[in-house]
């Protein structure tokens with residue numbers, strides 16, 4: 001996927017709107033494109049096998065219909081939308097799919113996905129929800145099982161060298177994404193949140209080398225910008241799970257806010273943690289995916305005896321991001337039936353209060369029909385903190 005110099009963002013927009021355009025081409029050429037959901041799937045393993053990891057997304061504009069005839073409606077609307085698109089054939093170009101042990105919406109629906117969709121390959125990556133040495137040992141064995149399943153699919157061994165190279169490429173990808181966030185530190189930011197959502201979303205639909213090349217082109221194009229596409233306004237942190245459609249961010253930006261940072265699964269949660277290099281690659285992957293991704297699905301032992309201490313320990317990254325990117329306020333955006341994030345709302349709100357960052361909590365159902373209704377509340381919030 002090549003953007004002509006000077007217009008890479010319009011290429012990004014095309015691939016964002018026609019999501020999976022490049023992956024479909026590659027699938028039709030006989031390449032093995034492996035779909036995945038959630039930040040807990042070790043992409044390096046898929047790349048090392050010579051396959052293409054493809055982040056599946058939902059579509060807030062597409063009513064969930066066929067999917068709901070097969071999947072219970074108490075599954076979160078994000079998963080229901082991804083599943084609905086899948087049963088309608090949007091992702092028929094995939095050779096397989098991987099679902100991790102993240103939240104109940106994924107774990108409990110795995111059998112329905114694997115029964116309803118006729119992909120030749122399906123794998124469930126069992127990631128422990130408790131962080132300690134024995135769970136790491138268990139997870140390393142799980143990673144070996146994942147490795148073997150991919151080896152069976154492609155008919156060749158995945159060597160440690162393959163893994164080391166894949167780790168290098170994915171770390172490079174994360175560095176480039178982080179460099180993109182640097183442009184958001186300007187006031188107003190040199191890149192809008194809407195653009196960042198599109199770039200990162202499209203980046204996760206491409207083979208890693210193409211994704212790296214795309215990020216390089218975007219970095220050059222934004223670096224040459226003389227003027228921000230936004231006007232100065234309250235700087236906003238978006239806190240939540242997977243926001244892979246830009247409408248929420250767009251509403252904030254059209255209402256005069258600047259989205260400058262996030263904690264999202266398709267944002268910092270996924271792109272900021274690195275895999276360590278120099279040690280056994282499987283162990284290094286184990287540590288990254290089990291310990292470094294800060295998601296409420298993971299249980300971390302309290303380290304202090306106080307609520308304030310534990311809250312800082314649990315949510316310290318939010319405070320650090322708010323400080324680094326000079327956020328004036330946060331929007332805590334949670335999907336209905338998303339239990340991991342839903343259960344944490346009171347504790348997150350208390351943490352925001354403790355760091356003096358005003359927060360607006362919104363619950364939504366992953367639908368273009370409802371997201372517009374949030375505008376009035378977002379405008380009122382921006383006025384209040386502006």
Ligand code: SF4
Nearest residue numbers: 076103105241338339
């Ligand atoms: S939004 Fe929540 S419930 Fe849905 S997949 Fe993500 S973590 Fe799970």
